[in-house]
Amino acid sequence: MGSTKKGILSVLAAAILWGSSGVCAQYIIEQGQVPSPFLTMTRLLLAGPILLVIALVHGDKVFAILKNRKDIIRLLVFSLFGAMIVQLTFLLAIEHSNAATATILQFLSPSIIVTWFALVRKKRPGGVLLVAIITSLAGMFLLVTHGDPTSLSVSHAALFWGIASAFAAAFYVTYPPKLISRYGTLPIVGWSMLLGGLMMVPFYAGKTPDFVVNLRLSLAYLYLVLFGTALTFSLYLKGAQVIGGSKASVLSCAEPLSSALLSLLLLGVVFTFHDWVGTFLILSSVVLISMDSRRSLSA
Structure with missing residues (x-):
C-alpha cells in the first residue's frame, strides 16, 4: 500500500474514532450520570500524559518549552482557552443535545x-469562501430550527454551547502554530x-461527584481516553x-x-x-474552504 493511501486511511480512521468518542462521551454522561466538567477534567488529566509519553517515544523534546518563560505563558493561554474550553464546551453541548449535533x-x-x-x-472573502460561509449558516439554521425560524429544535443551552464549542475550536486551530513549529504538535x-x-x-478539590460505575462505563471511559484522544x-x-x-x-x-450514524445505531x-x-x-462549507485553501497554496 502506497504512503498516500496509508495517509488517507490514517486520517479517516482518526475522524471515525473522533466521531465515536463523542458518542462514547454521551453514553458516559447519560448512563453514568457524570457531570460534563468532571469528565472534561479527568479526560484531560489522563490523555495529556499519554500524549506526552507518545511524544517522548517519537523523539520529541517534550521539556524544551519549560525553558522559555514567554512560551510557557503562551502555553498556559492555549491550555485554558484552547484545550480546556474546547473540550468543556463540546461535552456541555453533548450533555444538552447529543454527540452528533454537538x-x-x-x-x-x-x-x-x-x-x-x-x-x-478588512478584506471581503472571495466568492468560494463567501459561498462557504453562507452555506454553513444555512446548515446551522436548518439544524437548529428545522426550517421554522419561530422555534428551536434544540435547547437554547445546546445552541449556546455548540456555537461556543465552534469558537473554541477556531481558537484551538489558529492560536498555537508558532508553538507547534518550535516544539512539535504532540x-x-x-x-x-x-x-x-x-x-x-x-x-473539585476534596469532593467527587456521585456517578454510576460499572464494567461497561469503565470500558467506555478507557475507550474515550485511549482511542478517542491519544490514538486519534x-x-x-x-x-x-x-x-x-x-x-x-x-x-x-x-x-x-x-x-451521526453511531448515535442513530447505538443511542x-x-x-x-x-x-x-x-x-x-x-x-x-468545510470542503469549499479546504478547496479554496488548496487553490491559494498552489497559485
Missing part, C-alpha cells in the same frame, strides 16, 4: 476562522491537555503529514457523519430530514 455545530469553526481573518484584514497538545486538566482540579491524534498527525492539511480537513468530515438518536440537510450544508 459535533456538527463544532464544524462551524472553519467558517468562523475565515470570517475572523476577513474582518481583521508536546504542545499533550502539555495543554495536562495543564488544562490541572486548572480544573481546584473546582497520532493517526491524524501521521496522515496529515503525508496527504497535506487541505485533504485532511476534507476527510475529517467523516467525524460528524460517523457520530437511538433520531435524525430528521432537516438535520441531514443541515449536516450536508455545514460539511459542504
